Amino acid sequence: MMSKTIRxxxxxxxxxxxxxxxxxxxxxxxxxxxxxxxxEILQQVRARGDAAVIEYTNRFDRRQLTTAREFxxxxxxxxxxxxxxxxxxxxxxxxAADRVRSYHEHQxxxxxxxxxxxxxxxGQQISPMERVGIxxxxxxxxxxxxxxxxxxxxxxxxxxxxxxxxxxPDDQLNDLVLAAAAIAGVxxxxxxxxxxxxxxxxxxxxxxxxVDKIVGPGNIFVAAAKRAVFGQVAIDxxxxxxxxxVICDGKTDPDWIAMDLLSQAEHDEQAQSILLSPxxxxxxAVAVSLEKLLAELPRREIAAQSIRERGALIQVSDIxxxxxxxxxxxxxxxxxxxxxxxxxxxxxxxxxxxxxxxxTAEALGDYCAGPNHVLPTSGTARFSSPLGxxxxxxxxxxxxxxxxxxxxxxxIASTLARGEGLDAxxxxxxxxxxxx
Amino acid sequence: MMSKTIRxxxxxxxxxxxxxxxxxxxxxxxxxxxxxxxxEILQQVRARGDAAVIEYTNRFDRRQLTTAREFxxxxxxxxxxxxxxxxxxxxxxxxAADRVRSYHEHQxxxxxxxxxxxxxxxGQQISPMERVGIxxxxxxxxxxxxxxxxxxxxxxxxxxxxxxxxxxPDDQLNDLVLAAAAIAGVxxxxxxxxxxxxxxxxxxxxxxxxVDKIVGPGNIFVAAAKRAVFGQVAIDxxxxxxxxxVICDGKTDPDWIAMDLLSQAEHDEQAQSILLSPxxxxxxAVAVSLEKLLAELPRREIAAQSIRERGALIQVSDIxxxxxxxxxxxxxxxxxxxxxxxxxxxxxxxxxxxxxxxxTAEALGDYCAGPNHVLPTSGTARFSSPLGxxxxxxxxxxxxxxxxxxxxxxxIASTLARGEGLDAxxxxxxxxxxxx
Numbered sequence: 001m002m003s004k005t006i007r008x009x010x011x012x013x014x015x016x017x018x019x020x021x022x023x024x025x026x027x028x029x030x031x032x033x034x035x036x037x038x039x040e041i042l043q044q045v046r047a048r049g050d051a052a053v054i055e056y057t058n059r060f061d062r063r064q065l066t067t068a069r070e071f072x073x074x075x076x077x078x079x080x081x082x083x084x085x086x087x088x089x090x091x092x093x094x095x096a097a098d099r100v101r102s103y104h105e106h107q108x109x110x111x112x113x114x115x116x117x118x119x120x121x122x123g124q125q126i127s128p129m130e131r132v133g134i135x136x137x138x139x140x141x142x143x144x145x146x147x148x149x150x151x152x153x154x155x156x157x158x159x160x161x162x163x164x165x166x167x168x169p170d171d172q173l174n175d176l177v178l179a180a181a182a183i184a185g186v187x188x189x190x191x192x193x194x195x196x197x198x199x200x201x202x203x204x205x206x207x208x209x210x211v212d213k214i215v216g217p218g219n220i221f222v223a224a225a226k227r228a229v230f231g232q233v234a235i236d237x238x239x240x241x242x243x244x245x246v247i248c249d250g251k252t253d254p255d256w257i258a259m260d261l262l263s264q265a266e267h268d269e270q271a272q273s274i275l276l277s278p279x280x281x282x283x284x285a286v287a288v289s290l291e292k293l294l295a296e297l298p299r300r301e302i303a304a305q306s307i308r309e310r311g312a313l314i315q316v317s318d319i320x321x322x323x324x325x326x327x328x329x330x331x332x333x334x335x336x337x338x339x340x341x342x343x344x345x346x347x348x349x350x351x352x353x354x355x356x357x358x359x360t361a362e363a364l365g366d367y368c369a370g371p372n373h374v375l376p377t378s379g380t381a382r383f384s385s386p387l388g389x390x391x392x393x394x395x396x397x398x399x400x401x402x403x404x405x406x407x408x409x410x411x412i413a414s415t416l417a418r419g420e421g422l423d424a425x426x427x428x429x430x431x432x433x434x435x436x
Numbered sequence: 437m438m439s440k441t442i443r444x445x446x447x448x449x450x451x452x453x454x455x456x457x458x459x460x461x462x463x464x465x466x467x468x469x470x471x472x473x474x475x476e477i478l479q480q481v482r483a484r485g486d487a488a489v490i491e492y493t494n495r496f497d498r499r500q501l502t503t504a505r506e507f508x509x510x511x512x513x514x515x516x517x518x519x520x521x522x523x524x525x526x527x528x529x530x531x532a533a534d535r536v537r538s539y540h541e542h543q544x545x546x547x548x549x550x551x552x553x554x555x556x557x558x559g560q561q562i563s564p565m566e567r568v569g570i571x572x573x574x575x576x577x578x579x580x581x582x583x584x585x586x587x588x589x590x591x592x593x594x595x596x597x598x599x600x601x602x603x604x605p606d607d608q609l610n611d612l613v614l615a616a617a618a619i620a621g622v623x624x625x626x627x628x629x630x631x632x633x634x635x636x637x638x639x640x641x642x643x644x645x646x647v648d649k650i651v652g653p654g655n656i657f658v659a660a661a662k663r664a665v666f667g668q669v670a671i672d673x674x675x676x677x678x679x680x681x682v683i684c685d686g687k688t689d690p691d692w693i694a695m696d697l698l699s700q701a702e703h704d705e706q707a708q709s710i711l712l713s714p715x716x717x718x719x720x721a722v723a724v725s726l727e728k729l730l731a732e733l734p735r736r737e738i739a740a741q742s743i744r745e746r747g748a749l750i751q752v753s754d755i756x757x758x759x760x761x762x763x764x765x766x767x768x769x770x771x772x773x774x775x776x777x778x779x780x781x782x783x784x785x786x787x788x789x790x791x792x793x794x795x796t797a798e799a800l801g802d803y804c805a806g807p808n809h810v811l812p813t814s815g816t817a818r819f820s821s822p823l824g825x826x827x828x829x830x831x832x833x834x835x836x837x838x839x840x841x842x843x844x845x846x847x848i849a850s851t852l853a854r855g856e857g858l859d860a861x862x863x864x865x866x867x868x869x870x871x872x
Binding site for chain 2: 256371388
C-alpha cells in the first residue's frame with residue numbers, strides 16, 4: 001500500500017542501509033553571515049557591557065530600554081505571575097516540578113575517598129558550579145516545561161545562583177514561563193535574549209554576573225553564540241531537530257502510536273518520527289490513523305510536512321531487528337510499545353530516553369514523568385546523555401601521599417619522568433623518596 | 437626583596453585584584469589561517485577518505501606511504517615495543533597503569549531504577565560508548581603517560597574499541613608510547629596525526645572506523661580540528677597551558693616547593709606556577725631556591741621564561757585567604773603543603789586536582805598516583821572535571837508508566853501541553869488517561 005502521508009521502508013530490502021542513511025541525513029548548516037553578526041554582538045557586549053545589551057535589545061526586541069535596571073526582573077514579578085495563572089496550570093506545573101526534582105535527586109553524585117595500606121588517600125570531591133545561566137526563548141517557542149527541565153537539575157546540584165534570560169519582544173512576557181521560574185527556584189531573571197544575552201552571561205556586565213555554564217534552547221543566533229563562547233564557559237549540547245522512534249509489536253491501538261508520532265512532528269517541519277514494526281498490517285493501520293488524525297490537528301501543516309518529508313514506517317523481521325536498527329539510529333526518544341518491554345533494555349545501547357510499554361507516551365516524559373526532556377538529538381545519544389544534575393556538578397581529584405606512599409610512587413614517577421625528558425618532574429618526585 | 441627570577445605580589449595590596457587579573461590573562465588565539473587549512477583538510481578527508489589521509493601524511497610527516505595498510509600498525513608491533521624497552525621502564529609503566537586502572541574503577545557509574553507506589557518505574561541506564569579515538573602527539577611531545585591517562589578510563593568504562601592515532605614523522609615512533617598502548621589495552625593504532633587524523637576518526641574512512649569521541653592533546657591544528665568536528669563527535673576539553681598553584685605554610689623545604697613550581701614551568705613558556713604563603717621569609721627562600729635550581733635544569737630556558745613571565749610568589753594573610761585566592765583562580769593543580777591539609781578540603785571549591793601534604797608532589801599525580809593527569813586548565817575547573825570513566829559512559833533515561841501512573845501523569849501532561857499550544861502532545865497523553 002502506498003501512502004502520500006508517510007514513506008514505507010523494509011529493513012530486509014537490499015538497499016535498506018542506503019535508504020536509512022538518506023532518511024537520517026541532516027546537518028546543521030553553518031551560516032557565515034549569522035556567525036559574523038554574532039561575533040560582532042559578542043565583541044560589543046564584551047567591550048561595552050550593559051550599554052551594548054540595551055542597544056541590541058531595543059533593536060531586536062522592539063523595546064525602549066534606557067537603563068539596565070529595566071531588564072532586571074524583580075522576583076516579585078515571578079510570584080505575581082504564579083498567582084495570576086489558572087489554578088489548574090499552577091497545580092500541573094507544581095506537580096511536574098515535584099516529580100522532576102524527585103527524579104533528579106537520584107542523580108546527585110557524592111564525593112568519595114579510599115585509603116591504601118601505606119596511608120595514602122585517593123578520592124574525588126564533587127562540587128556544584130557557582131553560577132549557571134538558563135536561556136529561555138521568547139514568543140511562541142517559550143515553553144514553561146523547559147524552564148523546569150533546565151533550572152531544577154541546577155538547583156538540585158546545589159548551584160548558588162541560577163540566572164535566567166528570556167527576551168520580551170514588544171515588552172511581552174509569558175506568565176507561564178515566569179510562574180515556572182518561580183516554582184523552579186530561579187534566582188534572577190533578565191528580560192533579554194539573542195546573542196547579546198549569551199554574551200552577557202558568558203562575559204558578565206555591570207548588571208549581569210558572569211556564569212560558569214549556559215544551558216537552554218534558542219534560535220540560530222543563540223546557538224551560534226553558545227558555540228562561540230564554548231570554552232570561556234561550559235554549554236549544553238546544541239540541539240538538532242527532535243526525533244521519536246517507536247518500536248511496536250502491532251498490539252497497541254494504532255491511533256495511540258500515530259498520535260505519538262504526530263506529537264513529535266508538530267514541533268517543527270524538520271522533526272523526525274519513525275515507527276518500526278514486524279506487523280505489516282499494523283503499519284498500514286497507523287498510516288490510516290496518521291492521515292485521519294493529522295486533519296484534526298491545529299498544527300497540521302507543520303506536522304504533515306514533517307511526517308511526509310522525514311517520517312517513515314519501517315517493517316522489520318522481529319523486535320530484535322528493530323532494536324538493531326534503533327541502536328544504529330541512536331534516537332532521542334525511543335518508545336518500546338510491546339509486552340514485557342523491560343526484557344529489551346539490555347539490548348538497547350544508544351537512546352536519549354526509553355519509554356517502556358503501551359501506556360508510556362513520550363508526551364508524559366516531555367512534561368512530568370520526572371526524567372529530563374533535554375535529550376541528545378541527531379544520533380548524538382551515541383556519546384551524550386540527557387541534561388542532568390551531573391551537568392552542574394564537577395569533580396576534583398584528591399591525592400594525599402603518606403611518606404611511605406610518596407617513597408614508592410616517587411620512584412615510579414622518577415623513572416617515567418626521565419623517560420619523557422622532564423627532569424624537574426623527576427627531581428620533584430625524588431625529593432619525596434626516602435634515602436636508601 | 438626584588439628578584440628578576442619571579443614576580444612578588446601581596447594579596448593585601450589595594451590593586452591586588454587587578455594584578456591578579458593581569459597575571460592570569462591568557463587567551464587562546466583563534467588563527468583564521470589555521471582554521472582555513474584545517475577546514476580544507478577535514479573536507480578532503482571526508483570526501484576522499486584514505487587517499488587524502490595518505491597525501492597529507494606524506495606531506496606533513498615526510499613519509500612515503502602508498503597504501504592505507506602502511507599506516508595501520510599491527511598489534512604485534514605494540515607487544516614488540518613492550519619487550520624492547522628497558523625493564524625498569526616496563527615495570528614503571530605497568531605499576532602506573534595498575535594504579536590508574538584501580539583508581540578509575542571507583543568512577544564507574546551504575547544503572548539505577550526505582551518503582552513508585554502505582555507501579556511506575558523510573559531510572560537511568562548507563563552504557564559505554566562503542567568507539568573512542570585517542571590522539572597522541574608525535575616527536576618530542578609524545579608522552580607515554582598520556583596514553584595511559586587517556587586509554588585506561590575508556591577501557592574501564594567498557595568502550596568496545598579504543599583507536600589510537602600517533603604520527604610517525606620521518607617514520608619515527610616512540611617505543612615507550614607503543615609499550616604504553618600495549619599495557620593500556622589500546623585496540624588499534626594508526627600512525628597518522630594532525631587534522632587529517634582527527635578527520636579520519638570523526639568521519640571514518642575505508643580503513644578507519646568512525647569514533648564517537650576524540651580525546652587527547654595536540655598542536656594548534658589538532659585543537660582546531662577537534663573544535664571543528666565537535667558535535668559530529670564528542671571531544672574532550674581543548675587544553676590551555678598547564679598551571680600549578682601551591683599553598684604552603686612555610687614549613688616545607690623551599691627546594692621542594694621550588695622544584696614543584698619548576699616541574700610545571702618546564703612544560704612550556706606559557707605554563708604558570710604560583711605560590712601562596714603567609715610567610716614572607718619563606719617566599720624569599722623559595723625565590724633563592726628557584727634561581728639555584730633553574731641553573732641545574734636541562735630545560736632551564738623554557739622554565740626560566742615561564743617563571744619570569746607567568747610565575748608569581750604571593751604573600752597572603754593566612755591559609756584561609758590563600759584558599760579564597762585559589763578558588764578565584766580555579767587552578768588545574770593545587771598543592772596544599774601544610775599540616776593537616778585535609779581540614780581545608782571543604783573550603784576548596786574549584787580545582788582540577790588537589791595534592792594534599794608536603795609529600796604529595798604534583799609529579800606523583802602526573803604519573804602514577806592513580807587519578808588522571810588530564811585536567812581542566814585556565815580556570816575551567818569552575819565548570820569542568822578531570823578526564824574520567826564518566827567521559828566514556830553515557831546515560832539513557834528509563835520511563836515505564838503503569839496504567840494508573842499514566843492516568844495520573846496524562847492529566848498533568850495534557851494541561852501543560854495545551855498551555856504550550858501542542859495539541860498532539862496533549863492528545864497523545866490523553867489516550868493514556870482512563871475514562872472517568
